[in-house]
Amino acid sequence: MTAAVAHDRAVVARRVPLARGYRFELVKLVSQWRIRLLVLACWVAPALFVAAVSRQSSLPVDTLFGRWMHATGWAGPLVVLGFAGTWALPLLTSMVAGDVFAAEDRLGTWRHLLVAVRSPRRIFAAKALAGLTVILLLVTGLACSSAAGGLVTVGNRPLAGLDGHLLAPADAAVGVLLAWLSVLAPTLALAAIGLLGSVVLGRSPMGLLLPALVALAMQLAQMLPLPLAVRLALPGYAFIAWNGLFTSPAQLGPLVIGVVVGLVWAVTATALAYALFVRRDFTNPTDDGSGRRAVVAGVLPLAGLLAASVGVVAAATSATGSGIEQDKVQRSLATAFAHLYRMQTEQLNRPDVTEAQLKATAACTKGGVGVAAAGPGNDWRCVVSWHLPGVEATGTAVYQLDVTADGRFVADGDGPKEVNGYFLVRTPTGDAPNPLWQFDGNVELLPDTPKG
Structure with missing residues (x-):
């Protein structure tokens, strides 16, 4: 009789499968009004923006490919990509990844979630995958909407590359697709930093702002007279290195380095967030992050990664100075x-x-x-x-x-x-x-x- 009761309890205490936890977390994210507004904006606003600007007499000539928005529909998604890499994508990752764990701290629902799922590892994986899904949905919306707006308004015409040569519409389409795919690497890096901030800082609003602040710091660094190796080692360099796709031959070196560095940062920051999350004391409701833990477990490892990336890039590329000669x-x-x-x-x-x-x-x-x-x-x-x-x-x-x-x-x-x-x-x-x-x-x- 005792053995049967123990067996029944074991069956009742069975852990929730990852797929079910992922669906639950995804529904929680999508049910939030701000996420729904972001999805709607990313799938509608770029098309309206590109269509409106393409019909204006004055074009955003200070933006890369902005001067070609009258000539081809493929310039629009590249203009939107330039803006997205600077502002939109860092803010989107902050709104999604920067709050995915901190929301549970604000609501005080960690113990209820642990009782239901019975595995911190699966909770982390489900939340990370749900956040990744929403971010990919937002990026896809930006790309598809801006391309549709340009093609409908201006048409499927050749695009002048950054060395003056004309790309046929099919080649321009491939270039635009590759450019948007390449910025997924720095976007994932910022999302991983957002996960780390959400885990380490808990209900503090700094966790929500961390990806945007990191992106702003990288933009400021690009304005400083830093050596080329340092620029290439920043996790957001692929946000600007996609320019090389539109020359003949393509300047792929900086782009490949930027994508690899971004992916390394994404994996490292996610691993740090995972290690901290599974070791957290969920029995203490006040344990939602500390300044010391943020420095020791977050800032120092990423600073070490940056230093190591600079050394590897400098040794692998023989890059010296600014690279502009x-x-x-x-x-x-x-x-x-x-x-x-x-x-x-x-x-x-x-x-x-x-x-x-x-x-x-x-x-x-x-x-x-x-x-x-x-x-x-x-x-x-x-x-x-x-x-x-x-x-x-x-x-x-x-x-x-x-x-x-x-x-x-x-x-x-x-x-x-x-x-x-x-x-x-x-x-x-x-x-x-x-x-x-x-x-x-x-x-x-x-x-x-x-x-x-």
């Missing part, structure tokens, strides 16, 4: 100019010419006399030269360059007027935007590698 800037500018010159030639209905025939070169200086032509800044001045078949005279055009620390530059035409001195060109069908007046480019930051 005179010859790289000249080569990138000349390549982009040659591609866009062909586009202007087609607009003006002139005889076609190839990049090889143009033999475009650039000579750049930075700052005043005696200043080394290296590093970011808005004081780059370049003269582009090219040759036309059958013409002895050498064509020249002047550009002022603003080069940012991540290698992106904006080339602003400074004459002659017939080439790049005016924002419109007069074509047989009417005035059209001059592709050589102002354009974006990208400098390969890593040392040159042999090409086969």
Whole structure:
């Protein structure tokens, strides 16, 4: 009789399967009004934004690919991606992952949950998977909605890359897809940091803000004159490294490093959060995190990971300084100019010419006399030269360059007027935007590698 009762109790005390716990946590998340609003906003707002901006006479030319929103529907999702990596995704991870454990502390429901599930490990896994699902749903909404808005409003047209070459609509679609997939790595890193903050800081509001604060700190770091190896080792570098997908050949080195670093941070922060969660004393209702535990178990391991990442990246890439050097800037500018010159030639209905025939070169200086032509800044001045078949005279055009620390530059035409001195060109069908007046480019930051 006693054995039968013990057997019945064992059956009753059976742990809840992970799949059932995951469904329960997912329903809890989706039932919150703020999560529902986020899902609705991510699936609707980007399409409306892209459609509205694409119909405006003035475009966000200070945003990467913003100047092409009139020309192709594939520019819209890239503009939204630039904004999302800076602001939207850090805030979304804060709202979801930063509160997934802290909510139980505020409500005082840990003991009830443990009695129902009977496994801290499964509780952690269910909550982490539910948060991951919602974050993926939000990111997918941003990507799909912005692409739909652009394609419906502007159309499925070619996209000019960051070296001036035209990507066919199919290639542009692949590039946009890969760009959005690449930012999943830093998004997961911020989500994992949010999980860690939610576990360590408990009901403190700092846990909810932690991913956004980390993202803000990384943005500030990108503005400082830090060595390239330090920039690449930051877990959010893939938020900007996707630029390299839109050059030919693609500049994949920084992007691959950024994705790997982001995934390593995601795994490490999640493992720290798991180790702390399963060791927590749930019998003490006041044990919801402490400053000392936050430093010892959270800040110090991640600081060590950052230091190790810097060392590994520096040793693996031989990256020194800013990575922005005179010859790289000249080569990138000349390549982009040659591609866009062909586009202007087609607009003006002139005889076609190839990049090889143009033999475009650039000579750049930075700052005043005696200043080394290296590093970011808005004081780059370049003269582009090219040759036309059958013409002895050498064509020249002047550009002022603003080069940012991540290698992106904006080339602003400074004459002659017939080439790049005016924002419109007069074509047989009417005035059209001059592709050589102002354009974006990208400098390969890593040392040159042999090409086969």
